[in-house]
Amino acid sequence: MRISVPHIPQASLLAKASGIQYSREEAVERLYNFFRAGKTTVLTGAGVSVDSGIRAYRGPDGRYMNPNYKPIFYHELVDETEKGRYFRQRYWLRSYLGYPPVRDAQPNPTHFALASLQQNGDIPNIITQNVDGLHHKALILGARQSWPAERLEQSILELHGTLHGHVLDRGVFQDMLSQANPQWHKFAQEMETGKESRPRTNPDGDIAIEHLGISYQDFIVPACPTCLSEGHHNSVHKPEVVFFGESIKKEVRERSYHDIESADQLLLIGTTVATYSAFRLVKHALELKKPAILLNVGPTRADLLPNLEKINMASGSVLIDVAKLLIGTRMNDPVLEAMLRSGVVNPPTPDDDDRAPRAAG
Incomplete structure (x- = not known):
């Protein structure tokens, strides 16, 4: 059996940039209207944690930063x-x-924006490919532990496990x-x-x-x-991390499908959707005719899928404003107000790029 590291297909890397070119204000409005249309399951990837100082595997061109x-x-x-x-x-x-x-690492504004929308009832479920635990940390810190542990586990599915386990x-x-x-x-x-x-x-x-x-x-x-x-x-x-070549547990796979099926629509954030475990969830949502938007910088494996809308933008630049608009009249809620003021912004330095040949790692 041949096992390989997931890559974005060459056709996607070479394809003309897809998606409507939104200004920041237009992207905020589009996402605001999208959330208002129904309950949204969110699927996140490594791009969500970059502002927390955790470096992504792939750069804006969709290729591994360490070839x-x-x-x-x-x-x-x-x-x-x-x-x-x-x-x-x-x-x-x-x-x-x-x-x-x-x-x-500490949650950044994207983590807190999503946590506030969970608290507000706009996002019933988050499926994350990340193993850093920052979605959990944002909810626990933001809600001041007002969420029982069972509800916390039900609201966030770690598709590839957790580094902390x-x-x-x-x-x-x-x-x-x-x-x-x-x-x-x-x-x-x-x-x-x-x-x-x-x-x-x-x-x-x-x-x-x-x-x-x-x-x-x-x-x-x-x-x-x-x-x-x-x-x-x-x-x-x-560790409780899914390694390349390891199958995702049956109960995790089934729950991921349930989270897609039980929502009205799907929002993908900060992911190139290179792993098949994530790609098949996107395909499943589209097969069910659910509206789907991809918020990400650069090419992804899903770019050539029909009926997937793409916004080529980093989540950190828009999601807090989207959350503020959605929460609106509840901004007198001290917990939500605190969450929307929270988050570190400490991305890796611009020169933190591995494109020059170096030892395999």
């Missing part, structure tokens, strides 16, 4: 041979160093990695204090560190403590 990008595939991570052990050393060293920036608490496992690898713990602390420059962090917490001239083989991945207590050694730790 040599080589993720770990599912079958590699769980391989019980010596080769698999090396893949786990590679994955967990990079994730150990790359997790803190994602863990500490693990059989062990992720913070506990991070501490285990620190204790097992004191030299890397010291390096991580030096990155935190600025003594060492921080490598670029990808949306899944992965970083490329080959330029440091290190070997993954000296990184120790602790054995599963539960397994040891049962009398066998097992170092196959896996």
Whole structure:
């Protein structure tokens, strides 16, 4: 079985720019009227988290910013041979160093705009391809924990899992990695204090560190403590993230279809729709004749689909104003007012681009 990293088809990359060229004011009005037309399920991608400082995989031209990008595939991570052990050393060293920036990232205005519209009843469901947990964080911070945990879980579906989940608490496992690898713990602390420059962090917490001239083989991945207590050694730790080549759980797939079917329309934000798990949801919505808009900068896999309206614009420039218009007379609600004033805007620097050849990562 051949497994490959998802790409946008060449036909989409080479196609003439699609979509109506809206001014910012026109885009706000169009999205305002779209939301007013019915209950909207929202599907988000990595572009939503860029203003939080989490770098997207693809640039405005739709191509990977690191052309040599080589993720770990599912079958590699769980391989019980010596080769698999090396893949786990590679994955967990990079994730150990790359997790803190994602863990500490804060929601940006797009996250809070969407959270306010959830609170307002305009968005019954968000399906996100992101594993950073920022949609949850925005709702919890914005609503001041007024939403019960069950409602929170029902309103946000993490299509590809979460970087914060693990059989062990992720913070506990991070501490285990620190204790097992004191030299890397010291390096991580030096990155935190600025003594060492921080490598670029990808949306899944992965970083490329080959330029440091290190070997993954000296990184120790602790054995599963539960397994040891049962009398066998097992170092196959896996985060609650869907890896390339791994199937999405049946209940997640079914719920994603339900969220599409139960809404009146679909809004896609900050996604190139390159993964098939997301692309099939767009196709399903269109097959059901549901109105759909794509808000994204640059080409996407869905550009050539008929009846999909596209607004070529970053979400951070419009969604707060859309939310303010929709909430309107409820702006005397202190919770909603606070949410619409919240959010960091701390995108990666303009020179944070990997197009120059470098080591695979």
